[in-house]
Amino acid sequence: MTDVALWSTAAVAGPLLGAILTLVRGRLFTQLGLAVAAASSLLAGLGLTRIVALEGPGRHLLGGWGAPLGIELLADGLAVIMLLTTAGVGSAVSLYATAYFGDVDDPGMDVAPGGRAARFFTPVWLLLWTSLNGVFLSGDLFNLYVNLEILGLSAAAVVTLAVTAKATLAGMRYLLVSLVGSMLFLLGVALLYTAYGTLSLEGLAAAGPTGVVPAVALGAMTVGLAAKTALFPLHAWLPPAHSAAPAPGSALLSALVVKASFYIIVRLWLHVYGVGLVGAGEGALLFLGALGAGAVVWGSLLALRQLSLKRLIAYSTVAQIGYLFIMFPLLPEVAGGVAQEGEMGWRVDAWGGGIYHAVSHAFAKAAMFLAAGTMTYAVADDSLPSISGIAHRLPMSFLAFGLGGLSLAGLPPSGGFVAKWLMLSAALATDRWLWAGIIALGGLLTIAYVLLVMRYALEVRETPTAFRSVPRRMEWTAMALALTAVALGFRAVEILDLLDVGGAAPW
Amino acid sequence: MSTDLIYLVTGAGVSMLGFRGFVTRAHLFWKILGINLMGSGIFLILIAAPPRLPGGEADPVPQAMVLTGIVVALSATALALGVALRVAVRTGRPYLEEEAGDPVDHPTAASEIRREME
Amino acid sequence: MSALPWILDGVVALLLIGLAYRLLDTRDLFEATVLYIAFGLTLSLAWVRLGAADLALAEAALGAGVTGALFLNAYQRLARRGEGRTDEESSGLTVVDDRVDEVSPAAALASYGVWGLIAGGLAWVLVTLPARDPILPVLVDAALEDAGVSNPITAVLLNFRAYDTLLEIVVLVAAMVGVWSLDRGSREFARNPADLGDEPILGALSRLVVPLAGLTAVYLTWTGAYATGGAFQAGALAAGAGVLLVAAGFMRPVTSAAPFTRALGVLALVVFTVVGLVSLFWTGLFLDYPPGAEYGLILLVEGALTVSIAVILVELFVDVPAIPEDDPGLRVLDPTGDPLGRVISPDGAFIRGAEEE
Numbered sequence: 001m002t003d004v005a006l007w008s009t010a011a012v013a014g015p016l017l018g019a020i021l022t023l024v025r026g027r028l029f030t031q032l033g034l035a036v037a038a039a040s041s042l043l044a045g046l047g048l049t050r051i052v053a054l055e056g057p058g059r060h061l062l063g064g065w066g067a068p069l070g071i072e073l074l075a076d077g078l079a080v081i082m083l084l085t086t087a088g089v090g091s092a093v094s095l096y097a098t099a100y101f102g103d104v105d106d107p108g109m110d111v112a113p114g115g116r117a118a119r120f121f122t123p124v125w126l127l128l129w130t131s132l133n134g135v136f137l138s139g140d141l142f143n144l145y146v147n148l149e150i151l152g153l154s155a156a157a158v159v160t161l162a163v164t165a166k167a168t169l170a171g172m173r174y175l176l177v178s179l180v181g182s183m184l185f186l187l188g189v190a191l192l193y194t195a196y197g198t199l200s201l202e203g204l205a206a207a208g209p210t211g212v213v214p215a216v217a218l219g220a221m222t223v224g225l226a227a228k229t230a231l232f233p234l235h236a237w238l239p240p241a242h243s244a245a246p247a248p249g250s251a252l253l254s255a256l257v258v259k260a261s262f263y264i265i266v267r268l269w270l271h272v273y274g275v276g277l278v279g280a281g282e283g284a285l286l287f288l289g290a291l292g293a294g295a296v297v298w299g300s301l302l303a304l305r306q307l308s309l310k311r312l313i314a315y316s317t318v319a320q321i322g323y324l325f326i327m328f329p330l331l332p333e334v335a336g337g338v339a340q341e342g343e344m345g346w347r348v349d350a351w352g353g354g355i356y357h358a359v360s361h362a363f364a365k366a367a368m369f370l371a372a373g374t375m376t377y378a379v380a381d382d383s384l385p386s387i388s389g390i391a392h393r394l395p396m397s398f399l400a401f402g403l404g405g406l407s408l409a410g411l412p413p414s415g416g417f418v419a420k421w422l423m424l425s426a427a428l429a430t431d432r433w434l435w436a437g438i439i440a441l442g443g444l445l446t447i448a449y450v451l452l453v454m455r456y457a458l459e460v461r462e463t464p465t466a467f468r469s470v471p472r473r474m475e476w477t478a479m480a481l482a483l484t485a486v487a488l489g490f491r492a493v494e495i496l497d498l499l500d501v502g503g504a505a506p507w
Numbered sequence: 508m509s510t511d512l513i514y515l516v517t518g519a520g521v522s523m524l525g526f527r528g529f530v531t532r533a534h535l536f537w538k539i540l541g542i543n544l545m546g547s548g549i550f551l552i553l554i555a556a557p558p559r560l561p562g563g564e565a566d567p568v569p570q571a572m573v574l575t576g577i578v579v580a581l582s583a584t585a586l587a588l589g590v591a592l593r594v595a596v597r598t599g600r601p602y603l604e605e606e607a608g609d610p611v612d613h614p615t616a617a618s619e620i621r622r623e624m625e
Numbered sequence: 626m627s628a629l630p631w632i633l634d635g636v637v638a639l640l641l642i643g644l645a646y647r648l649l650d651t652r653d654l655f656e657a658t659v660l661y662i663a664f665g666l667t668l669s670l671a672w673v674r675l676g677a678a679d680l681a682l683a684e685a686a687l688g689a690g691v692t693g694a695l696f697l698n699a700y701q702r703l704a705r706r707g708e709g710r711t712d713e714e715s716s717g718l719t720v721v722d723d724r725v726d727e728v729s730p731a732a733a734l735a736s737y738g739v740w741g742l743i744a745g746g747l748a749w750v751l752v753t754l755p756a757r758d759p760i761l762p763v764l765v766d767a768a769l770e771d772a773g774v775s776n777p778i779t780a781v782l783l784n785f786r787a788y789d790t791l792l793e794i795v796v797l798v799a800a801m802v803g804v805w806s807l808d809r810g811s812r813e814f815a816r817n818p819a820d821l822g823d824e825p826i827l828g829a830l831s832r833l834v835v836p837l838a839g840l841t842a843v844y845l846t847w848t849g850a851y852a853t854g855g856a857f858q859a860g861a862l863a864a865g866a867g868v869l870l871v872a873a874g875f876m877r878p879v880t881s882a883a884p885f886t887r888a889l890g891v892l893a894l895v896v897f898t899v900v901g902l903v904s905l906f907w908t909g910l911f912l913d914y915p916p917g918a919e920y921g922l923i924l925l926v927e928g929a930l931t932v933s934i935a936v937i938l939v940e941l942f943v944d945v946p947a948i949p950e951d952d953p954g955l956r957v958l959d960p961t962g963d964p965l966g967r968v969i970s971p972d973g974a975f976i977r978g979a980e981e982e
Contacts, residue, residue, distance in 0.1 A: 002909065009911045013898055016795065020891050020898075023802065024884065062788045064913035069764045071788045120806035127799045134792065142572050146792040149579050150799050153586055157803035160590055165597035172590045173603060176538055179583050180529060183545045186576065187522065190549055193569065194556040194751060197760035212750050510634050514671055516748045517638040521645045523744035527736070528649035533724040536654055536699070540661055543692065544645050547668055554675050556751050560762050565676045568761045571781035573680055575793045577687050578857055578934075582800035584692050585941040588699040589804045595703060602724060 004058035007047035008073040011133040014040020019126035034094045041087040049080045067200035074139040077501035082136040089366045092477045097248040099471035117161040128154040135260045141189045141199045152178035158249035170240035184224030191217035205272045228261035232295030235318045243310035247373020254317040255366035285328040292325025293438045300445030309382045327354025330426045352496045353422030360415025367404035367482035371397040374474045388459040396475040403482035405450030410443045415488025514555040522548025535591040546580045654720040658696045665689025678853045686861035773919025774850040783923045787912045831873040838866035846931045856927040860934025867939040893933035
């Protein structure tokens with residue numbers, strides 16, 4: 001048994017076994033299941049990272065058949081970075097959730113407020129975790145489809161754990177969008193299988209998909225995945241869904257779930273179709289970038305106009321997703337030239353910037369949603385005025401929110417700063433002033449809406465009419481995530497080097 | 508070959524009819540029916556489009572994929588119908604209501620609270 | 626070559642298109658549901674014509690059968706919601722779509738025309754695609770000897786691409802957990818058990834059909850190794866028997882509250898994952914069955930799959946959220962801003978839970 005086989009199995013089977021444990025004996029095994037999932041995910045992420053860093057990309061031939069007959073799990077730099085991000089964010093959110101949902105071991109659970117949500121959050125989230133890890137490691141198109149369906153069903157179930165009419169409608173809309181997105185993806189799979197007779201991503205990349213059928217397939221899959229990623233203008237489902245879900249769910253959805261479908265878009269565009277895109281596909285890359293720019297501007301402006309805290313953060317997610325797509329037209333292959341050293345010794349690297357943004361946004365946004373969840377937990381209301389003065393009551397959550405916002409806005413020192421700096425310098429190095437302007441504008445708007453929340457939170461007012469004391473665990477888990485988002489600003493070189501294993505280059 | 512051709516065209520037609528139904532109908536049950544038909548159409552394409560074996564048998568791999576797809580579609584339908592029924596309970600109607608005040612929530616409440624705070 | 630197959634295919638194809646059109650066009654939910662079941666049965670004819678007998682069986686059992694039953698079940702609950710209500714918004718309106726905009730025939734034609742063009746374009750690019758040689762079927766054929774089973778589809782499902790099938794069960798479990806998490810007090814079955822004494826025919830039918838269905842399910846599971854059949858079709862059949870038993874009052878509805886139900890529901894996941902892990906430590910690769918043990922392990926997994934699928938399908942059927950009494954506080958408005966519907970009192974305690982009985 002190779003280490004790749006062991007750790008890639010652990011990444012998928014660990015959360016799955018955790019889910020099984022919590023399903024069989026809910027009360028007893030909830031925390032055990034979470035521990036199994038978190039431990040195996042963290043170990044798998046670290047183990048695979050070590051292998052990838054030392055020996056290069058690894059593969060696991062499931063069933064011993066190998067592609068194209070069987071399914072392969074592939075671990076390269078990008079995959080392990082996403083695995084580690086998921087493990088980090090997921091573990092912190094799991095800890096937070098055990099406090100947020102109350103004591104699951106409480107025998108009165110069945111009648112306790114929110115008892116059903118508390119009981120089912122863990123199994124739903126662990127199934128979600130299974131599919132996230134499954135997506136990041138999968139080397140097979142149809143396997144990606146099955147993973148996407150687990151992801152879609154369990155993510156919608158996370159939203160409908162909240163019982164209100166708003167949440168039910170939001171969950172319904174999310175589920176429908178997600179299912180149609182999967183169908184469009186499956187249509188693409190059918191077209192590609194018809195054309196090339198293989199489902200393996202590497203096999204397709206080797207075949208170099210060009211022509212009408214692969215183009216239609218890519219179009220269908222991209223539309224489906226963009227809808228799942230909530231890329232502007234297909235974003236309308238996201239703010240209600242992400243704001244209505246219970247706080248730990250909001251954090252997971254915004255930080256991780258939208259990244260999974262983005263990850264598949266990246267794999268398809270850069271790794272599977274990579275070669276064919278440099279010429280004819282340039283316009284398509286520009287189009288994706290334009291949608292991203294629209295998302296940055298529109299999402300930020302709407303975030304500024306929200307009066308509910310979680311909704312503001314959800315609109316911020318719409319905006320930040322835009323940055324992920326601004327990456328595409330700035331890629332070195334398109335901009336003419338490979339990653340290069342900039343004047344100040346910085347890499348000029350839109351690819352690194354885009355992925356760095358995905359990672360740092362995951363930590364920052366999870367921290368902000370958890371901190372916001374702590375505040376709304378305390379006052380049982382998530383309108384902005386109701387949290388006025390909360391900074392004096394919950395200083396640590398307030399600080400976590402602020403640090404997350406710092407990274408989100410791209411202020412130094414933070415992971416967000418590295419990401420935006422890389423993208424900005426990539427735009428400037430090729431004289432793309434418009435893109436640079438949008439990247440900068442988005443940063444300014446981010447500062448504005450983070451400050452808006454802080455203004456409310458800092459207000460000196462009479463104490464709120466009702467204030468519930470908050471478990472400490474909910475405060476420091478958000479803080480840990482926020483600090484990680486900031487710390488990412490200090491470890492850029494190592495992470496970018498890891499990303500280079502497998503890299504943006506086509507297989 | 509001609510059988511494949513007929514069902515290939517049928518599959519394309521059914522999948523797009525399903526997609527159209529999903530887009531145009533407001534009632535949740537028809538949206539779910541639309542998604543199911545879209546899936547069935549794609550399954551037809553998946554079996555009818557790839558080349559057959561020399562003996563004329565259908566490719567077993569897409570068959571396995573469609574078998575998986577049928578079970579997945581069934582699971583999705585079960586959950587979607589469950590959520591749709593809860594929508595009917597919570598809002599009184601089985602429709603995807605447009606959110607009031609979207610994209611800015613509660614604009615009137617907003618201005619009022621602002622005024623109060625100033 | 627005779628023209629008969631052509632005519633048959635043409636009729637099936639036209640039926641499929643016509644049924645799909647009609648069921649998406651009607652405003653009557655009952656009609657749409659019945660047409661959907663008819664569509665599924667017609668589709669299984671199409672599978673037979675395409676030489677995919679396994680799919681025909683699965684489509685009839687799962688696509689038309691179980692999915693159709695789920696729709697009917699949900700329809701019934703929605704219809705009953707309309708019944709007892711006097712306010713204007715009910716009176717059965719929920720099962721008649723009253724939100725279809727009247728459009729002129731020209732506009733309707735234009736809409737169908739556009740979608741038709743898309744469909745036509747899709748078919749056109751596929752038809753004009755240069756032919757290629759079959760690739761995977763050749764590999765499947767070559768590897769079949771080492772697969773442990775001789776039915777190539779079962780070999781793909783449970784050996785070559787067994788990982789997909791493992792995740793497929795995860796999808797099923799995810800749907801089940803999702804349905805469980807939806808609502809409380811929803812375990813009311815469509816039939817009131819008290820009325821069951823008045824149904825002698827149902828009882829007699831169950832005594833006859835259920836043992837047969839059970840036997841057939843076992844047979845299908847076993848035969849899947851070398852001929853048409855398999856765990857999914859068998860599970861659907863067993864689920865049908867289970868639903869009949871519940872409906873006839875011979876069996877209490879399984880619910881998530883019973884640990885036994887939950888254990889049976891995840892049995893396939895446990896067995897499949899354990900088999901995968903044992904192979905991992907035995908041969909070094911996940912789901913790489915030890916040589917010689919393939920047939921036994923596949924049969925073990927198939928058996929567990931049949932049981933779990935049957936239990937989950939019955940559960941999905943029985944556990945579709947019923948329409949409980951309204952909690953006015955949870956209707957339309959989000960009363961609290963707290964996502965779990967909690968309201969807190971001035972002293973900080975929650976005073977009204979979302980799920981208070």
